[in-house]
Amino acid sequence: MRTYARLLIKAIKSGDKTEALTVFSKLASKLDRAAKTKLIHKKNADRKKSRMALRINSIETKAA
Template identity: 45%
Template sequence: MANTAQAKKRARQTVARRERNFSLRSRLRTAIKSVRKAIESGDKTQAQAVYRKSTSILDSIADKGIIHKNKAARHKSRLASSIKAMA
C-alpha cells in the first residue's frame, strides 16, 4: 500500500495509464481482426479500404508507445501481403 503522497499519486497515474493502454490495445486488435475478416470475405477492394484505415490506427498506437514500431510494421506487412495474395 502506498504510504506517501508521491506513491499514492503514482498509483493513481498507473491505473489511468493502464486503462488508456488497454483501450488502445483493444482498438489495435479490432483493427487487425477487421482486416483479416475482410480478407476472408474475398472482396479485395473492401479489404484494401479496411487495410488503409487500419494502418493509421496501427501507426498512431505505435507512436504512442503501446506497441513497438517494428511490431506495427510487421502487422502491416503481413496484412498487405495477404491482401496482395488474394485472387
Template identity: 45%
Template sequence: MANTVQARKRARQSVARNKHNSSLRSMLRTAIKRVRSAIEAGDKAVAADVFQKATSVIDRVADKKIIHKNKAARHKSRLSAAIKSLA
C-alpha cells in the same frame, strides 16, 4: 499500498494510464480483426479500404509506444501481403 503522497499519486496515474492504453490496444486488435475478416471474405477492394483505415490506427498506437514500431511494421506487412495474394 503506497505510503507517500507521491506514491499514491503515481498509483492513481498508473491506473488511468493503464485504462487508456488498454483502450488503444483494444482498438488496434479490432482494426486488425476487421482487415482479417475482409480478407477471409475475399473482396480485395473492401479489404484494401479497411486496411488503409487499420494502418492509421496501427501507426497511431505505435507512435504512442503502446506497441513497438517493428511490431506495427510486421502487422502492416503481413496484412498487406495477404491482401495482395487475393485473386
C-alpha cells in the same frame, strides 16, 4: 486496433479486395498511432502492416 485487424481478416477471407484495402488503411493508421505513442514498438507495427499487406496481395493472385 484488434477490431480493424478482425475486420480485415474477415474481408480477406470473403475475397473482397476493395473492402480489405479500405480496412487496411484504417488499420495502418491505428498501428502507426499506437507506435507513435509507444503503445507498441514501431517495428512491431511495421511487421503487422507488412503481413496484412501480404495477405491482401494474396487475394489478387488467387483470383487471377
